[in-house]
Amino acid sequence: MSNYSTTSYHLEDYEKNTTYYWKVVTWDNQGESCEGPLWEFTTGYNYNEGQWFGQKDFFYYDGDALQSDEISYSQWTWLQSMVHGPGTLSFYWNVSSEAGYDFLDFSIDGVVQCNISGNGQWEQKHFNISEGVHILLWNYSTDWSSLEGFNCGWIDRVEWINGTPTIPDRPRGPSKLIIGEEGTYETRSTEPHGRDLQYRFDWDADGSHEYSAWTAFYPSGENISMFRSWMQNISCVIKVQARDNYGYTSDWSEGLRVNVTSNHQPNAPTISGNSQGQVKKEYIYQVSSVDLDEQNVSLFIDWGDGTNTSWLSPIPSGSVISLTHAWAEKGTYIVKAKAKDTMNKESNWTTLQVTMPLSFERPHFRFFEWLLERFPNAFLILRQFLAY
Ligand SMILES: [Ca+2]
Ligand SMILES: [Ca+2]
Ligand SMILES: [Ca+2]
Numbered sequence: 056m057s058n059y060s061t062t063s064y065h066l067e068d069y070e071k072n073t074t075y076y077w078k079v080v081t082w083d084n085q086g087e088s089c090e091g092p093l094w095e096f097t098t099g100y101n102y103n104e105g106q107w108f109g110q111k112d113f114f115y116y117d118g119d120a121l122q123s124d125e126i127s128y129s130q131w132t133w134l135q136s137m138v139h140g141p142g143t144l145s146f147y148w149n150v151s152s153e154a155g156y157d158f159l160d161f162s163i164d165g166v167v168q169c170n171i172s173g174n175g176q177w178e179q180k181h182f183n184i185s186e187g188v189h190i191l192l193w194n195y196s197t198d199w200s201s202l203e204g205f206n207c208g209w210i211d212r213v214e215w216i217n218g219t220p221t222i223p224d225r226p227r228g229p230s231k232l233i234i235g236e237e238g239t240y241e242t243r244s245t246e247p248h249g250r251d252l253q254y255r256f257d258w259d260a261d262g263s264h265e266y267s268a269w270t271a272f273y274p275s276g277e278n279i280s281m282f283r284s285w286m287q288n289i290s291c292v293i294k295v296q297a298r299d300n301y302g303y304t305s306d307w308s309e310g311l312r313v314n315v316t317s318n319h320q321p322n323a324p325t326i327s328g329n330s331q332g333q334v335k336k337e338y339i340y341q342v343s344s345v346d347l348d349e350q351n352v353s354l355f356i357d358w359g360d361g362t363n364t365s366w367l368s369p370i371p372s373g374s375v376i377s378l379t380h381a382w383a384e385k386g387t388y389i390v391k392a393k394a395k396d397t398m399n400k401e402s403n404w405t406t407l408q409v410t411m412p413l414s415f416e417r418p419h420f421r422f423f424e425w426l427l428e429r430f431p432n433a434f435l436i437l438r439q440f441l442a443y
Contacts, residue, residue, distance in 0.1 A: 085264060089304055107134040107193075113209060115147040115177040120211035123159070123195035131196035134210070138191060139301070140184040141218040141248045147211045149177045150195070151204030157197040159208030164190050174204055177211070186248075186301075218248045220275075220297040225309040226256070228280075233318045233348055233398065237284045244297035244305055246275040252297045254279055260294040260310050269298065285315040319347040321372070321394040323403040324354060333412045337379045344394030344402060346372040352394045359388030359409065369397065382411045 082088035106124045114120035123132045138144065150159040154173030161168050161180065169180065195208040221244050228240035246252050251272035258265040273279050283293075292310035321344045328340035344352045351369035358364075358380050370376060382388060388409045394402040 089302070106132055107210075113149075115149070115209075115211040117212070120209045122209050123207045125206065126195070126197060128197055128202070129199045131194055133192055133194040135193075136191045136213075138184055138189050138215055140186050140189055141250070141301075142184050143216040143247075144182045144184055144191065144214070145179060145216075146213040147177050147179050148193070148209060149211075150175050150208045152195075152206060152208070153197075153201045153203040156201065157195075157203070157206065159193065159195045162192045162194070165192075171208075183248075217303045218246060218250065218299060218301070219303045220244045220246045220252050220299055220305040222306045223254065223295045223297050223308045226293050226295055226311045228311065228313075230311060230313055231348075232285065232313060232315045233350075234286060234288065234315060235284055235318070236398065237282050238313065239280050239282055240293060240295075240311070241278050241280040242295045242308065243276060243278045246297075246299050249275050250299050251275065252299055254281075254295055254297050256281055256283070257294045257296075257307065258283060259291045260307065261292040272300065287315070288317060289313075289315045291315075316348070318350075318396065318398050318400050320400045321346040321350075321352050321396050321402040323405045324392040324394050326356075326390065326392050326405055326407045328407070330408060331410050332382075334385055335381055335383060337381045340378050340380065340390070340407075341375050342378065342392050343373060343375040346394075346396045348372075348396065350396040350398070352396055355393050355395070357391040358382070359390050360384075360386075366395070382409070385411055387411075 078090055080088060080090040107121050108124060109119055110122050111119045113122070121134065123134075126132050148159060148161070148171060150171045151174050152158065152172050156172070158170045158172045160170035163182065163184070168182065171178065193208070193210055197206070223242045223244040226240040226242050229238045232238045240256065242254065244252055244254070252275055253269045253272045255269045256267040258267065267281060270279060270281070285291075290312065292312050294307045294310045296305050296307045298304040324342050324344040326340055326342050329338045332338050340356070342354050342356060344354060346352050349372050352372055353366045353369045354364070354376060355366050356364045356378060360382055364378065367376065388411065390407040390409055391404045392407075393404050
């Protein structure tokens with residue numbers, strides 16, 4: 056049967072002494088599929104043909120339950136199933152029998168785990184099943200005398216939970232990247248039984264899907280990371296899933312949207328500081344550059360006198376660096392500065408003309424100019440001072 060969207064399936068009629076094989080294949084709406092391990096169970100009977108059957112008169116859940124067939128003294132009737140561990144088994148059971156003499160018991164690989172007898176209540180049992188193939192067997196048996204109650208056992212709501220890895224964390228990493236820039240994306244999942252896990256990413260989970268290869272196996276709960284860069288402008292959602300070595304696969308994680316854009320050159324730097332000064336005296340210049348991609352920037356300053364800073368250590372975009380320089384000889388110099396980002400994309404040059412020494416008037420001369428402007432009536436007097 057196919058195209059079931061529910062998580063349970065009722066098999067109505069069982070043939071006695073028959074082994075049933077079944078396997079669950081799931082697929083999503085993208086056509087990706089995975090399948091669980093092959094299961095089987097066997098209906099049994101003893102020489103008096105006692106067998107288990109489904110009935111709808113007495114049950115714990117969902118309108119039906121398995122019931123052991125009518126048997127007589129010193130007989131038994133059993134139901135067997137095989138599972139591929141690891142996983143967790145749970146079921147409800149009940150019995151109506153001669154207390155202390157006629158039993159319903161449950162065994163794993165031939166070892167009885169528990170039994171019930173008398174007139175019971177529906178009771179749930181849990182078992183953690185270890186790795187590998189295991190035989191589960193429910194058996195109702197009578198002793199040589201006295202049949203009481205309904206003289207049978209019931210089983211209902213048998214559930215098997217694979218050791219499925221938990222859904223991995225949403226990938227952690229940069230949501231903005233530049234073409235060619237590598238992003239590191241980290242995640243983790245845990246496996247209920249502590250077994251190792253491997254991971255794969257879907258680099259385009261809301262688009263055409265692009266699955267990475269499965270990673271190597273890592274311990275359950277350990278952070279893992281994967282690198283990725285894109286070579287074109289793109290906006291995509293990345294997701295991750297985990298898988299154990301039995302092929303049990305988690306659901307996909309929540310997505311992280313990543314926007315990949317072209318790299319912008321840093322802005323031409325700004326330079327502030329004196330444009331005039333005296334030789335052999337140190338002046339402070341402040342330089343900065345902004346990178347639109349918020350990448351760190353390195354600055355390069357050419358002092359125009361044959362010396363330069365070479366590329367300085369990267370600093371955050373927009374932060375200011377202070378540098379001192381002194382010029383040894385008189386002259387006019389063109390100071391130039393440029394910046395580059397972490398992908399070595401360079402800005403345009405910024406220039407600043409610096410004159411050494413300053414060809415300005417002497418200070419006292421400027422003072423008189425100031426006086427002339429402020430007190431024009433003093434002009435004649437001042438002319439005398441200035442020897443006109
Ligand atoms: Ca049921
Ligand atoms: Ca008995
Ligand atoms: Ca940039």
